[in-house]
Amino acid sequence: MTSSDHAEPSASTTYKRLLSYIKPFKKQFAYAIAGMIGYAITEASFAALMKPLLDGSFVEQDRQAILLVPIIIILIFVVRGVAGFASTYYMSWIGWSVIKQLRKEVFNKYLTLPTQFYDNASSGELISRITFNSQRVAQAASTTLTIMVRDSLTAIGLLALMFYQSWQLSLCFLIIGPIIGLIVDRVSRQFRAVSRNIQDSMGEVSHVIQEAVDGSRVIKIFGGQETEENQFELVNERNREFNMRETAIRALNVPVIQMLVAIALAIIVYVASSGGITDRLSVGEFMSFVTAMLLLFQPLRRLTSLNSQIQNGIAAGETLFATLDLASEQDLGTQTLLKPINTIEYKNVGLQYIHDKPAVLNNVSLNINAGETVAFVGESGSGKTSLVNLLPRLYEMNEGEILINGVPITDYTLASLRESIAYVSQDVMLFNESIANNIAYGSASAVDEATLIEACKTAHAHDFIMQFPDQYETMVGENGVMLSGGQRQRVAIARAILKNAPILVLDEATSALDTESERKVQEGLEALMQTRTTLVVAHRLSTIERANMIVVMDKGNVVETGTHTELMASDTHYRRLHQLHSDKP
Ligand SMILES: Nc1ncnc2c1ncn2[C@@H]1O[C@H](COP(=O)(O)OP(=O)(O)O)[C@@H](O)[C@H]1O
Ligand SMILES: [Mg+2]
Structure with missing residues (x-):
């Protein structure tokens, strides 16, 4: 594993980090706060208005109050409307900006993580982190801020x-208030655990869906529908359960609090109307007090849910930040790898993918000179792909070093190293794009058509592409499903040819082609190989007889090297492999 053991970050560190994403939006935040203050003031003014409304307009029939109160009511609601809009709009503005920023950072992280990270990760879960977690984090951040500012001010x-209307009644209320708070706090403590479970199970759901979508053909042919259905049922049900548990906890808050509110109200009404304890209150003063008290419960309830909201954000934030904190590929080299490539040297290279599994490459040493073609042969699993993957640093070797022009490849910048290598991998990956875009993929400048067609002709791809109705604009479908295996490979070869890099790596690049097409592609490639240093993993031994050097691999070791003629001269591993191949029809 590449992820190191992180000490569990404390909740407050996570929350601070979360808030740091809001910092750049000071202006919008100021608007939102202004809106919240305005909103809080209108709440209190509305309750205060009860006194002149009842005492002045109704009891005393004061002409001035009768005119003024209705106007003030309208004014209060105009201010409240504008302020409420501003606070919601700007908080949401900040929220979505934060979501965008978080998504961008996680996405960029995904682009730089070591290859090995993806070997162990589920892509469904990685997707869910960008789509779901980031949203949850930002929502929690903006909701909690709204609560902290608007509701606490209110x-x-x-x-x-x-207190202004009656401090005695207020004290009564203050005794009851904290009891409510305590009960609610109990409940919200369970939130964090449930909330984390919800995220994990969302990841599982995405994972199963993604496998079902990607593996639809295998599922059909091997009759996997039932297995997939059952698996989905499992994770789908688990997700429902966790969400229901969260809902139950959330919903329990409401009746419990309402009961407590009713009790509080009953006590206050009793105290106020029985006299003795309080000064005599006018009807207006009493109504103003009760209105304020009732209006108070909503913000209080939200204030008590503050903790659960924060916990929500922290739970989602922890996973997200853990992803952001993963180590990216090491790119500490400072030298730029320039043409020409004179030598490539593997020096006692050892590779072990998984810590306590046997090594995949042992003590491999090779010397490759400019313009040479080196072919790798060996049984499947002997380490050929692993060997060539080390050159563009798709994986990092555990022992030894690889030198290009006498300099360790780790001393070159990753960009310049990879710039120098055109690579056709064993499993061709195509994007769901047009053929032209797939071939020109990664080219910094616009590719002119003649160059593109030239590359396709060399890869023996031009003819079949021209037969499609849309020709070069043909969409290849997800991972190139619209093309045959052999067509995909030729598109990939064209892509590598177009890159025009001094080092060419071909990993069983023509394995899906029939012998005739392979021979044609081979002819095209051979002209190219004259001017490049080429590492080729051979699928058919007949294709490499002209290689400058053949490297025979067995169980991660280089067992023989030499030209075809040299190796065939004695009783070698190579000769046995060759005989096996020739026996095949
Ligand atoms: N990403 C990986 N993680 C763990 N083990 C791997 C990985 N890739 C290859 N291996 C293992 O390394 C060995 C060599 O594989 P590979 O280099 O693909 O061989 P070849 O290309 O000669 O068929 C195999 O035993 C394979 O299981
Ligand atoms: Mg391989």
């Missing part, structure tokens, strides 16, 4: 009003 305003 609560302060309403409490101040209550």
Whole structure:
């Protein structure tokens, strides 16, 4: 594994890091805060208005109050509307900007993680982290800020009003309030665990879907529908369960709090109306107090859910930040690898993918000179692909070193190293794009048509491409499903030819072609190989008889090297492999 053991970050560190994403949006944040303040003030003003409304307009029939109160009511709601809009709009503005930023960072991280990371990861889960976790994180951040600012200001305003109307009743309320708080806190403690479970199970759901979509052909042919159905049922049900558990905890809050509110209200009404304890209150003062108290419960409830909201964000944030903190590919080299390539040297190279499994390459040493073609042969699993993968640093070797022009490849910048290598891998990967775009993939400048066609002719791909109705604009489908295996390979070869790099690596690049097509592609490639240093993993031994050097691999070891003629001269591994091949029809 490439991920090192991180010490579990503390909740507050995670939350601070989360808030740091909001920092760049100071202006929008100021607008949102202004809106929240305005909103909080209107809440308190509305409760305060009860006194002139009842005492002035109704009881005393004060002409001025009768005119003013309705106007103030409208004013309050205009301000409240504008302020409410501003706070929601700008908080949401910040929220989505943060989501975008987080997605961008995680996506860019995915582009730089070591190949090995992807060997061990589920792509469904990686996708879910970008789509789901980032959203949850940002929502939590903006919701908690809204609660912290708007609801706490509202609560302060309403409490101040209550004390102004009757401090004795307010004290009564203050005794009951914390009890409510304690009960709610109990419940919200369970949130963090449940919330993390929900995320993990979302990842599982995506993972199963993704495999079912990608593996649709295998599933059909091997009758895997039932297995997949069952597997999906399992994760789907688990996701439902976790969500229901969260809902239950959330929903339990409501009746419990309402009960407590009712009790509080009953006590206050009793205390106020029985007299003695409090000064006599006018109808307006009492209604103003009760209105404030009732308006207070909503922000208080949200304030008590603050913790669960924060926990939500932290749970989602932890996974996200853990991803962002993974080590990217090492790119510490400072030299730029320039043409021409004079030598490539493998020096006692050892490779072990998994820590306590046997090594895949042992003590491999090779010397390759400019313009040479070196062919690798050996049984499947003997380490040929692993050997050539080390050159563009798709994996890092555990022992030894590889030198190009006498300099360790780790001393070159990754970009310049990879720039110098055109690679046709064993499993061709095509993007769901047009053939032209697939072939020109990664070219910095626009590719002119003549060059593109030239590359395709060399790869013996031009003829079949021209037979499609859309020719070079033909869409190849997800991972190139619209093309045959042999066509895909020729597109990949054209892509490598177009890259025009001094080092060419071909890993069983023509394995899916019939002998006739292979021979044609081979002819095209041979002209190319004259001017390049080529590493070729051979699928058919007949294709490499002209190689400058043949490297025979067995169980991760180089067992023989030499030209075809040299190796055939004695009783070698190579000769046995050759005989096996020639026996085949
Ligand atoms: N990404 C990987 N992670 C772990 N083991 C791997 C990986 N790739 C290849 N291997 C193992 O390394 C060995 C050599 O594989 P490979 O280099 O692909 O051989 P070849 O190309 O000669 O068929 C095999 O035993 C294979 O199981
Ligand atoms: Mg291979």
